[in-house]
Amino acid sequence: MSSISVRIPTILRSYTGGEAEVKATGSTVREVVADLDANYSGIAARILDDNGKIRRFVNVYVGEEDVRFADGLDTPTPDGAQISIIPAVAGG
Amino acid sequence: MSQTAARNLGPATALTCRECGESYDLGPHYACELCFGPLEVSYDHTGVTREQIESGPRNIWRYRGLLPVPTNVTDTPNTEPGFTRLVRADNLAESLGLRSLWVKDDSGNPTHSFKDRVVAVALAAARELGFKVLACPSTGNLANAVAAAAARAGIRSAVFVPSDLERQKIVTTAVYGGTFVTVDGNYDDVNRLASEIAGEQDDWAFVNVNVRPYYAEGSKTIGYEIAEQLGWRLPEQIVIPIASGSQLTKIDKAFQEFIKLGLVEDRPYKIFGAQATGCSPVSAAFKAGHDVVQPVKPDTIAKSLAIGNPADGPYVLDAVRRTGGAIEDVSDEEIVDSIGLLARTEGIFGETAGGVTLGALRKLLASGVLDPEAETVFINSGDGLKTLDAVAPVAVPSANIAPTLEAFRKAGLA
Numbered sequence: 001m002s003s004i005s006v007r008i009p010t011i012l013r014s015y016t017g018g019e020a021e022v023k024a025t026g027s028t029v030r031e032v033v034a035d036l037d038a039n040y041s042g043i044a045a046r047i048l049d050d051n052g053k054i055r056r057f058v059n060v061y062v063g064e065e066d067v068r069f070a071d072g073l074d075t076p077t078p079d080g081a082q083i084s085i086i087p088a089v090a091g092g
Numbered sequence: 093m094s095q096t097a098a099r100n101l102g103p104a105t106a107l108t109c110r111e112c113g114e115s116y117d118l119g120p121h122y123a124c125e126l127c128f129g130p131l132e133v134s135y136d137h138t139g140v141t142r143e144q145i146e147s148g149p150r151n152i153w154r155y156r157g158l159l160p161v162p163t164n165v166t167d168t169p170n171t172e173p174g175f176t177r178l179v180r181a182d183n184l185a186e187s188l189g190l191r192s193l194w195v196k197d198d199s200g201n202p203t204h205s206f207k208d209r210v211v212a213v214a215l216a217a218a219r220e221l222g223f224k225v226l227a228c229p230s231t232g233n234l235a236n237a238v239a240a241a242a243a244r245a246g247i248r249s250a251v252f253v254p255s256d257l258e259r260q261k262i263v264t265t266a267v268y269g270g271t272f273v274t275v276d277g278n279y280d281d282v283n284r285l286a287s288e289i290a291g292e293q294d295d296w297a298f299v300n301v302n303v304r305p306y307y308a309e310g311s312k313t314i315g316y317e318i319a320e321q322l323g324w325r326l327p328e329q330i331v332i333p334i335a336s337g338s339q340l341t342k343i344d345k346a347f348q349e350f351i352k353l354g355l356v357e358d359r360p361y362k363i364f365g366a367q368a369t370g371c372s373p374v375s376a377a378f379k380a381g382h383d384v385v386q387p388v389k390p391d392t393i394a395k396s397l398a399i400g401n402p403a404d405g406p407y408v409l410d411a412v413r414r415t416g417g418a419i420e421d422v423s424d425e426e427i428v429d430s431i432g433l434l435a436r437t438e439g440i441f442g443e444t445a446g447g448v449t450l451g452a453l454r455k456l457l458a459s460g461v462l463d464p465e466a467e468t469v470f471i472n473s474g475d476g477l478k479t480l481d482a483v484a485p486v487a488v489p490s491a492n493i494a495p496t497l498e499a500f501r502k503a504g505l506a
Binding site for chain 2: 007009010011020046055056057058059061064066068069084086087088089090091092
């Protein structure tokens with residue numbers, strides 16, 4: 001089981017007790033989000049919509065790669081990977 | 093950072109999520125805590141009149157009664173952007189076969205792009221919200237505007253740009269001082285980095301990230317000015333460049349506000365969007381009939397529009413479809429050709445984004461989507477001096493001669 005470091009955006013830190021970075025496990029983004037939810041109950045529903053897809057205004061990165069350019073929630077998360085969850089409403 | 097409830101942000105009353113409608117007190121928030129949707133400024137600005145606006149300064153602060161800024165905004169040092177010229181483009185109209193065409197030439201702003209408008213509003217709001225540093229990720233024009241506005245305000249700036257930016261935009265940012273960082277990545281990479289830094293530096297106002305709801309409102313002033321400069325009426329068609337898509341949606345918001353306030357007649361207008369083919373995620377979604385925008389990796393000379401993951405893409409699609417407009421994209425060759433056409437016909441040297449917008453206008457006209465009989469405005473959002481490389485190969489002297497009358501005659505230049 002891969003050990004993953006996840007960066008938490010400000011508006012989700014109420015779930016992580018204020019922590020900006022937490023550890024999780026899982027071999028895909030989907031598994032990592034499920035593991036996060038097991039430890040920080042309710043956080044998955046903030047990241048995913050009612051259909052279980054990544055919300056329209058959430059960007060998820062594995063390393064520097066936007067998972068929308070990879071396999072979305074099925075994007076692999078190798079051991080030691082860094083995941084960042086970032087509000088998409090930025091720029092321009 | 094100040095967390096006091098009483099804020100003087102003029103007519104602004106709250107922040108409201110565009111996606112789910114959740115409402116928040118005015119503060120340093122930008123994404124909805126429930127759904128991550130973008131927050132939008134809500135107002136109570138009933139009673140604003142033409143006379144009030146006309147008696148204001150000849151810059152964006154004449155519209156301060158419609159912006160999320162302190163009522164005394166003109167008392168603190170800021171730039172005074174806006175009220176740029178609206179040029180009646182008869183020569184260009186004739187060459188294209190249009191009845192009535194205008195160019196809103198925003199190269200006339202203090203740092204030569206429309207970004208001075210949004211930054212001036214962001215600076216005013218950021219001060220009120222207690223931020224200490226003015227920051228941004230940028231494709232260049234915003235970098236110029238933030239660095240200059242922070243210098244004027246006497247506060248620190250922190251600007252992040254892709255390292256492959258045009259040399260002109262590097263120099264015209266660095267000259268203002270402040271912290272200026274080039275990043276090995278494209279704009280979307282820089283944007284992600286800025287979002288992560290914003291999560292750590294509480295007193296940094298990234299104008300287009302954590303202050304974005306306020307910042308974006310500055311683009312409304314383009315729409316206000318066009319309506320006022322046309323003699324208090326809306327154009328029938330308007331062509332607007334799309335990067336994040338914020339400018340387009342805010343010009344639409346401006347027109348809607350003017351209608352609601354009774355400042356202009358309520359008549360239909362069509363909004364058209366313009367992208368470079370090398371970065372055309374919104375145009376592609378429009379053409380495919382989608383209401384979501386699939387991000388792309390940009391590859392175009394129009395670097396100021398090279399945002400592969402445009403935050404306001406879905407709302408651009410809404411506004412364009414609601415008004416019966418369309419979105420078109422043009423190649424790098426078409427961009428360069430249109431920069432030249434605008435310069436030769438109207439004496440306006442637009443930047444690559446201006447070439448994109450005119451190029452899209454021409455394409456929409458050729459395909460019969462744009463009505464040649466309807467009054468049309470298009471935006472030139474920046475100055476060609478900042479993107480010299482794009483036209484340098486084709487913009488060359490007619491001849492080089494010795495300083496003699498004989499040489500002049502021989503060269504056949506008479």
